[in-house]
Amino acid sequence: MKTVLITGCSSGFGLATAQYFLDHDWKVVATMRTPHEDVLPRSGRLRVLALDVTDADSIRRAVETAGPIDVLVNNAGVGMLGALEGTSMEQVRAIFETNTLGTIAMTQAVLPQFRQRKAGVVVNVTSSVTLMPLALLSVDTASKAAINAFTESLALELEPFDVHVNIVLPGRAPETRFGENAQPRMQGAIPEAYADLANNVFAAWAQSTAVTTAKDVAEAVWRAANDPACPVRMPAGADALALAGSR
Numbered sequence: 734m735k736t737v738l739i740t741g742c743s744s745g746f747g748l749a750t751a752q753y754f755l756d757h758d759w760k761v762v763a764t765m766r767t768p769h770e771d772v773l774p775r776s777g778r779l780r781v782l783a784l785d786v787t788d789a790d791s792i793r794r795a796v797e798t799a800g801p802i803d804v805l806v807n808n809a810g811v812g813m814l815g816a817l818e819g820t821s822m823e824q825v826r827a828i829f830e831t832n833t834l835g836t837i838a839m840t841q842a843v844l845p846q847f848r849q850r851k852a853g854v855v856v857n858v859t860s861s862v863t864l865m866p867l868a869l870l871s872v873d874t875a876s877k878a879a880i881n882a883f884t885e886s887l888a889l890e891l892e893p894f895d896v897h898v899n900i901v902l903p904g905r906a907p908e909t910r911f912g913e914n915a916q917p918r919m920q921g922a923i924p925e926a927y928a929d930l931a932n933n934v935f936a937a938w939a940q941s942t943a944v945t946t947a948k949d950v951a952e953a954v955w956r957a958a959n960d961p962a963c964p965v966r967m968p969a970g971a972d973a974l975a976l977a978g979s980r
């Protein structure tokens with residue numbers, strides 16, 4: 734029976750992916766900054782562990798406690814929508830600490846066991862915003878595009894060890910708490926000079942009907958975990974697939 738460790742399982746894609754792997758008879762190490770056992774149904778195949786991907790000690794403890802795993806899913810992430818002029822460098826650093834450095838640090842922490850066993854898969858959840866530039870998402874996009882490039886280089890480096898590294902690129906998913914969780918970071922992020930631009934961006938979003946569901950993401954992560962022949966980049970969700978197809 735295989736084991737997956739997933740970051741950011743308290744809600745959204747991480748929670749849905751943990752449930753999906755449990756439903757498919759895997760052992761699941763569901764990690765969260767603040768562990769809540771009750772977000773997932775009780776199962777002998779489920780362990781809930783504390784993990785903050787921005788904290789080196791927390792990463793070491795979680796990886797040690799989890800023991801051998803077959804798949805790591807770097808899903809934890811934070812969003813930021815705003816003009817660069819309205820975003821402090823402290824906020825920029827915080828986004829990169831979680832989305833970019835957190836993913837790199839988690840990957841580094843599991844590689845020794847994957848390389849020694851000559852087996853293992855890392856799935857990095859980035860974003861379809863990296864497929865087409867969008868206004869007011871420069872920092873968010875940069876933090877995720879860095880992981881796309883990181884993953885594609887690392888995939889080549891790990892080929893000799895039969896370790897696979899993949900990217901899942903979800904589209905916009907209004908059903909998750911992503912937008913709500915980003916709100917506190919967005920106070921003052923749209924200065925008056927950018928108000929018209931922001932209104933146009935929001936109006937365009939309101940018209941777009943194709944969206945991504947948490948199930949779309951769970952299915953793409955599942956494929957990455959189980960199909961060694963799958964492409965390194967996998968868009969997830971109707972909007973992400975349309976964007977990828979138009980490039």
Ligand SMILES: NC(=O)c1ccc[n+]([C@@H]2O[C@H](COP(=O)([O-])OP(=O)(O)OC[C@H]3O[C@@H](n4cnc5c(N)ncnc54)[C@H](OP(=O)(O)O)[C@@H]3O)[C@@H](O)[C@H]2O)c1
Nearest residue numbers: 741743744745746766785786809810860905906909910911
């Ligand atoms: N929803 C979208 O529209 C969308 C689109 C494209 C890509 N994505 C990406 O998909 C991933 C999941 O997003 P989601 O939509 O499921 O959003 P979500 O519901 O806000 O989930 C994000 C998860 O990341 C966790 N997290 C945040 N900072 C963390 C840290 N330092 N250490 C560990 N966990 C941390 C959150 O935990 P807490 O409860 O502790 O905050 C939460 O469980 C993110 O990487 C996001 O960038 C989302």
